[in-house]
Amino acid sequence: MKSWKISGSPHKGQAAGGATGGIAARSSSADGNFDAMSKQQAAAISGPRKQHSALQGYSPLRYMPPSRSASNDSNALLKQSRRSSHSNNRPTGGANAGHSASTTSFTTDGSGKYFQDLDEDWSAVIDDYNMPIPVYLNGGSAGTADSLSRASTHSYPQLPNLTGTGSGSRGTPGPAVVPETRTPTEIAQERDVQELNSMMARITKFNALLSSKHILNVKELRQLSWNGIPKPNRPKVWKLLIGYLPANTKRHESFLQRKRKEYRDGITHTFDEQNHQRDIPTWHQIEIDLPRTNPSIPLYQFKSVQHSLQKILYLWAIRHPASGYVQGINDLVTPFYQIFLTEYLPASQIDEVANRDPAMYMSEEQTVQLEADTFWCLTKLLEQITDNYIHGQPGILKQVKNLSQLVKRIDADLYDHFTNEHVEFIQFAFRWMNCLLMREFEMDVVIRMWDTYLAETSQDSSVGGATTGASAGADLSAPTTPAQRTVSTFQTPPSKIRTEATVGASPSSPLSVRSFSATTAVTKTTASGAGSDDASGTRQSSSLNEFHVFVCAAFLIKWSDQLCGMDFQEIITFLQNPPTKDWRESDIEMLLSEAYIWQSLYKDATSHWL
Amino acid sequence: MNNPVTSIKLVLLGEVAVGKSSIVLRFVSNDFAENKEPTIGAAFLTQRVNINEHTIKFEIWDTAGQERFASLAPMYYRNAQAALVVYDVTKPQSFIKARHWVKELHEQASKDIIIALVGNKIDMLDEDPTERKVAREEGEKLAQEENLLFFETSAKTGANVNEVFLKIGENVPLKQAADGSNNGSGLNVRRDNGWIWQTRLIQPRKPLTVAAESLVVLITKVHISFPERFRTEYGGVAAWAVNLCKTVSWNQP
Numbered sequence: 001m002k003s004w005k006i007s008g009s010p011h012k013g014q015a016a017g018g019a020t021g022g023i024a025a026r027s028s029s030a031d032g033n034f035d036a037m038s039k040q041q042a043a044a045i046s047g048p049r050k051q052h053s054a055l056q057g058y059s060p061l062r063y064m065p066p067s068r069s070a071s072n073d074s075n076a077l078l079k080q081s082r083r084s085s086h087s088n089n090r091p092t093g094g095a096n097a098g099h100s101a102s103t104t105s106f107t108t109d110g111s112g113k114y115f116q117d118l119d120e121d122w123s124a125v126i127d128d129y130n131m132p133i134p135v136y137l138n139g140g141s142a143g144t145a146d147s148l149s150r151a152s153t154h155s156y157p158q159l160p161n162l163t164g165t166g167s168g169s170r171g172t173p174g175p176a177v178v179p180e181t182r183t184p185t186e187i188a189q190e191r192d193v194q195e196l197n198s199m200m201a202r203i204t205k206f207n208a209l210l211s212s213k214h215i216l217n218v219k220e221l222r223q224l225s226w227n228g229i230p231k232p233n234r235p236k237v238w239k240l241l242i243g244y245l246p247a248n249t250k251r252h253e254s255f256l257q258r259k260r261k262e263y264r265d266g267i268t269h270t271f272d273e274q275n276h277q278r279d280i281p282t283w284h285q286i287e288i289d290l291p292r293t294n295p296s297i298p299l300y301q302f303k304s305v306q307h308s309l310q311k312i313l314y315l316w317a318i319r320h321p322a323s324g325y326v327q328g329i330n331d332l333v334t335p336f337y338q339i340f341l342t343e344y345l346p347a348s349q350i351d352e353v354a355n356r357d358p359a360m361y362m363s364e365e366q367t368v369q370l371e372a373d374t375f376w377c378l379t380k381l382l383e384q385i386t387d388n389y390i391h392g393q394p395g396i397l398k399q400v401k402n403l404s405q406l407v408k409r410i411d412a413d414l415y416d417h418f419t420n421e422h423v424e425f426i427q428f429a430f431r432w433m434n435c436l437l438m439r440e441f442e443m444d445v446v447i448r449m450w451d452t453y454l455a456e457t458s459q460d461s462s463v464g465g466a467t468t469g470a471s472a473g474a475d476l477s478a479p480t481t482p483a484q485r486t487v488s489t490f491q492t493p494p495s496k497i498r499t500e501a502t503v504g505a506s507p508s509s510p511l512s513v514r515s516f517s518a519t520t521a522v523t524k525t526t527a528s529g530a531g532s533d534d535a536s537g538t539r540q541s542s543s544l545n546e547f548h549v550f551v552c553a554a555f556l557i558k559w560s561d562q563l564c565g566m567d568f569q570e571i572i573t574f575l576q577n578p579p580t581k582d583w584r585e586s587d588i589e590m591l592l593s594e595a596y597i598w599q600s601l602y603k604d605a606t607s608h609w610l
Numbered sequence: 611m612n613n614p615v616t617s618i619k620l621v622l623l624g625e626v627a628v629g630k631s632s633i634v635l636r637f638v639s640n641d642f643a644e645n646k647e648p649t650i651g652a653a654f655l656t657q658r659v660n661i662n663e664h665t666i667k668f669e670i671w672d673t674a675g676q677e678r679f680a681s682l683a684p685m686y687y688r689n690a691q692a693a694l695v696v697y698d699v700t701k702p703q704s705f706i707k708a709r710h711w712v713k714e715l716h717e718q719a720s721k722d723i724i725i726a727l728v729g730n731k732i733d734m735l736d737e738d739p740t741e742r743k744v745a746r747e748e749g750e751k752l753a754q755e756e757n758l759l760f761f762e763t764s765a766k767t768g769a770n771v772n773e774v775f776l777k778i779g780e781n782v783p784l785k786q787a788a789d790g791s792n793n794g795s796g797l798n799v800r801r802d803n804g805w806i807w808q809t810r811l812i813q814p815r816k817p818l819t820v821a822a823e824s825l826v827v828l829i830t831k832v833h834i835s836f837p838e839r840f841r842t843e844y845g846g847v848a849a850w851a852v853n854l855c856k857t858v859s860w861n862q863p
Contacts, residue, residue: 285676288627292645326678327626327648392681430651430682439650569669572654 199230206233216240216247225455228448228585231350235343238336239373241454242380256369263372266315279318282325286313293330297354297443299338304359308367309333312375316382323382323389328434332381335450336374338443344370354443384457384544388433396433399549400426406553406602414560421568428575432552433545440555441580441588448585449551452592457544547599554594615658615665618782620775621687623711624696625704626675629730632765633696634672637775642766649674652686659779666779684718692724692778697744699729699762705744712756724781726759726774727752733764 182190202224209221210233218240229237239245246255270278290306290313299305312333317325342350344362362370387395404425408415418425431439436453438446556563559578563571580587622630631649635641638657653672658665671686673679687693695711697704708727715725729749734741746762753760759777763770 285626289648292647295643295645295647324678327674327676328650330648389678391678393678424685426682426685427652427654434650439647569654569656573656576653 202228203230203233206230206237210236212249214249216249218247222455226452228589229451231342232347234447234451235340235373238339238450238454239377242377244373244376244380256373259376260369260372263315263375264368266319267311267368267371270315270318271311279314282317283310283314286310286317286325286330289327289330294334294443299341299354299356299358300334302357302359304357304367305337308358308371308374309337312337312371312378315375316378320382320386322391323386326389326434328431329378329382329389331435331438333374333378335438335443335447336377336381337370339447340370340373340377381544388545393434395545396430397426399433399545399552400429402549403429403552403556406549406598407556409602410553410598411557411560414557414564417564418571421566421571423568423571427572429552429556432555433548436548437551437555440578441583445580445583445585445588449588449592453544453547456547456596457542542599542603546603547595550595550599550602551591553598554591558591558594615667616782617667617669618692618779619669619671619690620692620694620778621671621673621683621690622694622696623673623683623687623715624675624694624728625698625701625707626677628675628696628698628701628704629765630675630694630696631672633694633728633730633763633771633774634670636765636768636771637668638670640768642768648676651679651682657775659775661776661779666782668775668779683714687715687719687723690719690723691782692726693719694726694728694774694778695758696728696730697749698731699744700731700734700741702743705729705748709752712752712758716756724759724778725756726761726778727756728760728774729762730765732762732769733766 205224206221206229209217209224221237221240225237225241236245240247244259245252287310290309291301293309294300300309309330313325313330316329338353341358342353344358344366345353345356349356358367358370382389385395387393387398389395404415407418407425437449441449555578556575559574563574566574622634624630626648631646631653632642634653634655635643635646638655649672651674655670655672657668657670659668660666671690673683673686693711693715695708695715697708712725712727715723727749729744729746749762750760752758759774759781761770761774761777763774765771
């Protein structure tokens with residue numbers, strides 16, 4: 001039971017939170033259970049990674065006895081303004097210091113009194129006390145969201161403990177509590193080694209999956225890919241995930257040959273001046289847009305690249321007359337092109353792909369292959385978001401609306417501030433939807449983001465593939481009332497985590513289970529949701545537009561504190577140039593994790609908002 | 611005391627790739643980028659300019675040019691006090707599009723909107739004068755017919771760009787409180803031809819009584835003084851005041 005000391009502290013906070021009327025009133029402003037899972041909580045859940053880096057020598061497995069902290073006056077701490085607690089809990093890059101501060105202050109629940117509380121109030125609802133259920137369960141009482149979320153900052157670092165020991169001693173948290181004897185340097189070194197190990201393990205895992213002689217396990221591939229795909233595997237995995245390559249490896253060769261021939265024929269026919277009347281405005285439009293596509297990346301300034309992309313985009317446009325070429329599609333084609341291009345470079349030069357002219361190392365035949373693969377994958381991607389580009393762009397308008405409704409529920413303060421400042425979501429979010437946030441991030445971050453997007457949302461075309469979930473079907477298959485949904489939503493995440501604890505043990509088994517870093521645990525948690533089965537055994541994949549809205553929400557709310565202090569002009573200017581230049585893969589992973597958590601909470605609710 | 615500040619909401623419209631974003635970039639940052647990414651949706655920028663001891667703050671919405679995004683445009687020009695309709699002097703098609711925009715603005719935008727017709731990319735004529743496909747006279751003619759300001763500019767060299775905005779600043783009528791984003795009321799002064807107009811900025815949603823009345827009186831005075839200029843230059847204020855009388859229920863003292 002020891003590990004519950006920390007997780008229990010919310011209860012204490014609950015009382016305090018109720019006493020400070022201001023806090024209670026504010027968080028109860030919106031409706032129902034969903035609101036209680038505030039942005040802070042989600043941040044806290046996905047937060048441990050940052051905490052981990054902030055607290056040198058912190059081990060997720062180490063139990064910190066409450067007596068260690070000095071202050072008893074937890075009530076005073078809980079009365080801190082809500083705003084300041086936000087900034088502490090939010091996993092923004094700069095908030096590390098704040099994290100450690102808040103962490104220290106909230107281990108202050110020294111009294112044993114709270115065990116009583118725990119027994120009295122929680123024993124009824126905790127069916128598996130190994131899991132941080134209280135965060136979810138108590139989310140229902142709006143007035144306590146605040147204090148709960150603070151405490152959850154603590155309860156969550158315990159997670160690695162739970163998943164890590166999942167193979168054996170899950171029932172008894174006691175053994176996980178180990179005295180820490182290593183120095184910070186040793187820990188840092190060990191962590192590096194672990195990271196390297198885990199990377200190697202991932203590559204091995206991918207290679208093993210991809211080298212299957214018969215039918216690839218696409219489902220497992222999705223699970224793995226959610227957390228990022230190793231560079232050498234990326235071209236092939238993307239083609240599989242998006243449903244271009246079939247899962248049956250025996251068919252790969254013939255399939256590719258056929259698709260590449262199809263593309264070649266299409267090009268021949270289209271550019272045959274006698275048989276085909278060229279759509280001059282479209283051709284011209286694409287022509288003027290290409291030099292200004294990714295202007296900061298040298299690759300896209302090469303004539304050979306522009307020529308290839310022009311053919312791809314033009315062919316796509318005339319084959320999809322309902323939408324035709326829309327600006328933004330020129331952005332969407334580039335990750336595919338750039339990634340598939342790496343197939344033609346020696347492994348050691350993959351990182352150079354953005355700087356080298358393909359004409360220097362590709363044969364004409366290879367160029368056509370590359371164009372064909374890019375074309376078909378672009379087609380697959382755009383199939384999922386056709387509504388974004390047809391007349392009136394209804395898909396985008398709907399997403400923008402969903403985003404605003406989502407933010408209204410997750411971060412009412414921010415939403416109200418926008419309303420007061422007359423900021424309309426469409427003023428900044430239109431581009432987010434039209435270009436899938438590509439304009440907001442550097443290319444490597446976008447590519448990492450796409451790993452998850454493709455893993456999370458694409459459909460398999462594979463015959464006998466492992467996945468059965470269909471994005472549209474998922475909603476229809478389980479019609480539930482909002483009330484039922486609430487229950488299932490709050491209970492599902494722990495069960496998912498539990499599933500993953502056993503499943504996830506296998507890839508990581510080479511590592512010392514005990515020394516699992518918080519980072520690994522977090523990504524695992526999120527991956528579990530994305531990849532693993534839910535209770536009914538059907539994979540709940542989401543549509544691209546749907547998941548993207550959650551990512552946008554996470555992205556917007558990331559800046560909530562700053563935005564709430566800005567006026568109209570500052571807000572719009574800020575959101576047009578968000579400070580993401582220095583973002584690394586870990587930052588985008590954090591964002592995707594947050595998005596995932598929100599999706600698991602709000603997904604089925606969104607249909608009721610419209 | 612600081613100069614009084616008036617905000618002018620300005621929108622840029624025009625065919626794709628005529629240089630709308632480049633004009634704004636030149637005006638706001640005095641900069642030029644050869645390959646600027648196509649604008650998606652719209653971009654927002656601001657710039658302050660001092661005119662006649664008066665500070666004007668331009669709040670600029672730079673819209674996307676592609677036809678597909680055109681349905682968004684009304685959202686941006688609806689409350690605009692000024693518009694730049696931009697075309698490319700080397701692309702006749704873009705001039706046709708400019709006509710459409712002028713027409714649409716006259717039909718849909720607020721009645722008093724100041725429109726500047728801008729032929730961009732005149733730097734391209736320096737290299738090769740035969741590049742010009744839209745004669746200066748054509749632009750002037752359209753401007754005259756439709757009562758527009760007219761300029762030919764180069765965002766690349768910066769020629770004439772600031773002049774467009776300065777001229778607009780001089781021509782925009784009294785601050786129209788009805789679409790001001792300013793919070794609360796304040797005193798706004800504008801000097802013009804030796805006259806000093808004063809009006810109170812009013813939050814549109816608040817009930818107006820005395821202020822509205824006095825404004826109507828002021829408008830009437832202006833009307834009497836400058837009947838011929840009234841329609842064009844001060845028409846916006848008048849229209850606003852008339853609207854006010856219709857929509858706001860206020861008790862006569």
